[in-house]
Amino acid sequence: MPLPLPLILAAVPTIYVILKFIINGFSSSKRKPRPPGPRGWPLLGNLPHIGKLPHISFTKFSQIYGPLISLRLGPRVVVVASSPATATEILKTQDRLFATRLVADAAHCTDGEVDLNRMGLLLAPECTDGWKALRALCRTELFSVKAVGSQSSLREKKVGEMVKYLESKEGKVVDIGEVVFATVYNILGNVIFSKDLIDIEGEGVSGGLVKSLISNSVHLVATPNLSDMYPFLANLDLQGLRRNVTKYYKEMCKVWERIVKERRDSLTVGASKRDDFLDVFLAQGFGNNQINWLTTGSSILGCGAVILWAYFWVPSPILNQELAHLFFPHVWRIRLVMAAKEEGAQSGEEYVYRISTDAQWAELQEKGSTLGGDIDKSSGFIHLSNLNQVRSTLQNFFLDSKVDLYLLQIDAKKLGDGLIYEVVDGSNSFPHFYGPSRSFSPLPLDAVVKAEKIVLADGQFSCSLLD
Numbered sequence: 149m150p151l152p153l154p155l156i157l158a159a160v161p162t163i164y165v166i167l168k169f170i171i172n173g174f175s176s177s178k179r180k181p182r183p184p185g186p187r188g189w190p191l192l193g194n195l196p197h198i199g200k201l202p203h204i205s206f207t208k209f210s211q212i213y214g215p216l217i218s219l220r221l222g223p224r225v226v227v228v229a230s231s232p233a234t235a236t237e238i239l240k241t242q243d244r245l246f247a248t249r250l251v252a253d254a255a256h257c258t259d260g261e262v263d264l265n266r267m268g269l270l271l272a273p274e275c276t277d278g279w280k281a282l283r284a285l286c287r288t289e290l291f292s293v294k295a296v297g298s299q300s301s302l303r304e305k306k307v308g309e310m311v312k313y314l315e316s317k318e319g320k321v322v323d324i325g326e327v328v329f330a331t332v333y334n335i336l337g338n339v340i341f342s343k344d345l346i347d348i349e350g351e352g353v354s355g356g357l358v359k360s361l362i363s364n365s366v367h368l369v370a371t372p373n374l375s376d377m378y379p380f381l382a383n384l385d386l387q388g389l390r391r392n393v394t395k396y397y398k399e400m401c402k403v404w405e406r407i408v409k410e411r412r413d414s415l416t417v418g419a420s421k422r423d424d425f426l427d428v429f430l431a432q433g434f435g436n437n438q439i440n441w442l443t444t445g446s447s448i449l450g451c452g453a454v455i456l457w458a459y460f461w462v463p464s465p466i467l468n469q470e471l472a473h474l475f476f477p478h479v480w481r482i483r484l485v486m487a488a489k490e491e492g493a494q495s496g497e498e499y500v501y502r503i504s505t506d507a508q509w510a511e512l513q514e515k516g517s518t519l520g521g522d523i524d525k526s527s528g529f530i531h532l533s534n535l536n537q538v539r540s541t542l543q544n545f546f547l548d549s550k551v552d553l554y555l556l557q558i559d560a561k562k563l564g565d566g567l568i569y570e571v572v573d574g575s576n577s578f579p580h581f582y583g584p585s586r587s588f589s590p591l592p593l594d595a596v597v598k599a600e601k602i603v604l605a606d607g608q609f610s611c612s613l614l615d
Contacts, residue, residue, distance in 0.1 A: 183227055185209065185218035193220030195377075204525055206230050207588055222377030232584065244275070253375035253382050254368050254389035257397055259437055267438040270445050289428050299339055306335045313348055329359050333447070340425040340443055341407050358403060362447060365396045400447065401440045408439055499597065500532045500560050500567065500579045501613070503541060506552040509599060517590035528588045530581040532558065532567075535613075537578065542602070542609040553602040555613050562595040 186209065188194045198205045198219075206228055209217045215231035229235045238246050251271050257264040265271045269286065272279045289295065310331040314322060330346040337345035346358060368389045375382040375390070385391055411426055421427045425446075429439050504512070505521065512518040520530050533541050538555065546553060560567055566583040583589025600611040 182218040182225065183216040184213040186213070188220040191222070193222050193224075193377075195221055201525060203528065203588060204519065207519075207590075211590075224377055224379070230587070250376075252369050253373055253385070254371065254393050256390060257394050257441070264437060264441045267441045268445050269442075285428070285432065290425055302338050303335055306331050306338070309348060326359070333358060336447060337404075338424075340446060341404060341411075342422045342424045342426075343407060345403055358400070361396045361400050365393050365400075368393050368396075397440075397444060400444055404443060405436070405440070408436060497534055497560055497579075499535070500558050500563070501535055501538050502530070502532050502556040502558055502591070503538065503546060503602070504554045504556055504599075505549075506554065509554045509556070512556075512591065512593050512596070516593045519588070519590045527580075528582070528586075529568075530591045532579040532581055534579065537576070538614060539609060546609075547604075547607070553604075553609075555600050555602050555611050556596050557598040557600075557613055558591075558595050559597050562592070 186194055186197055189196060206217070207230070209219075209228070210230035215229065215234045217228040217230060219226045219228060229238050251265055251273050255265070255271050265273060266276070266278070269279065269282055310327060313327065327348065330348045333346050334344045334348065337343055371387070371389060373389055374386055375384075408426065412430065415421070415430060425443075426439070429442065434442075508518055508521060519525055524530050542553075560579070563581050564584070566581055566586075566589060568580050568582055568586075569577045570580050571577045581589075581591055598613065600613050602609050602611045
């Protein structure tokens with residue numbers, strides 16, 4: 149008879165304390181030094197310190213402890229690299245030493261006694277000879293310049309089919325998200341299997357099930373999991389995340405299992421090869437489990453990557469800017485940011501401006517820097533304006549403000565590359581301060597040239613900087 153969950157959770161602290169005492173008793177003299185970091189709570193570690201906005205917490209930690217920080221998530225030790233130099237050292241210079249990785253427990257899939265993670269690239273726990281061979285295969289056979297270039301006509305064809313389908317639905321309600329997903333998934337299906345996996349030509353798009361399986365799997369893997377923080381609970385799978393991810397994985401495999409079987413049968417009778425991913429997998433002698441696992445990983449990762457490819461190669465006669473904005477909003481935003489940065493660089497603005505509350509201005513003077521208000525912290529950057537944008541910003545967002553406001557004149561050169569112009573409403577670009585490498589650094593006091601109190605009279609804002 150299984151133990152009730154409340155009893156299991158009640159026993160966790162006791163078990164943890166006993167194990168910690170035993171382990172520390174044997175290994176404390178052998179423990180290697182770790183990077184500095186905040187002192188954690190018993191059992192919880194630094195989980196209470198991280199909060200809902202980890203990137204902000206990490207930024208604050210780096211200001212206190214330096215670019216390499218040691219944290220504990222429960223009993224598990226995590227080292228955070230919070231600067232470009234330390235990240236480069238780990239991911240590039242010493243990449244072989246750090247090639248092993250922690251695989252989220254929810255993503256640890258098995259089929260009987262077979263560990264599927266060791267059959268792929270993304271979630272392989274170790275850099276084994278098999279992993280290196282698979283990486284070499286992908287580099288030479290699947291993702292070479294020649295292989296990617298040969299698929300350009302296929303991508304153009306599929307996007308053309310999408311445009312044709314939307315034209316046929318003129319005047320009707322269409323779920324753009326479903327149509328775009330079906331197009332991306334069919335591009336992947338043809339690259340891997342030379343076959344569409346989702347119907348886009350009929351009365352409706354039947355990709356809802358596949359899309360839900362992928363999105364649900366990603367959501368479950370990203371969910372905070374007790375098994376990751378307390379590994380001794382992993383076998384219990386208390387939240388059921390691993391069971392559900394495995395269930396979704398098996399449902400996804402059903403989409404292409406018949407295709408794999410038909411291809412195997414056709415090759416045994418001497419049918420011609422199609423030179424797609426599946427032919428490469430079969431030529432290497434991969435079994436069904438490995439083909440399924442590699443295809444699942446490609447499906448989850450590729451749905452985002454192919455959207456990027458699709459936008460950058462599509463010429464304007466096929467998709468004009470309005471359609472691109474509609475179909476690929478995230479990529480379109482990237483393009484707008486790039487254009488805005490060029491515009492900002494060409495404008496040569498000597499100063500940018502910050503509308504600050506009296507509390508934020510006082511914090512900046514007292515501490516020498518500030519991360520701004522709630523909207524700045526949730527956005528991950530400090531909101532700024534050009535001088536000609538200040539009045540409209542005040543009228544649109546601060547007309548009902550009950551606190552004193554100050555206009556800060558900021559030397560744009562002192563913000564360096566952390567100052568980025570971004571298009572926020574489709575046409576107007578505003579300066580945003582991210583800090584080096586978009587790390588969301590605080591606005592420094594030494595960048596402020598002048599500060600003037602803003603006066604509101606008869607519905608109009610005024611100060612000497614605006615006159």
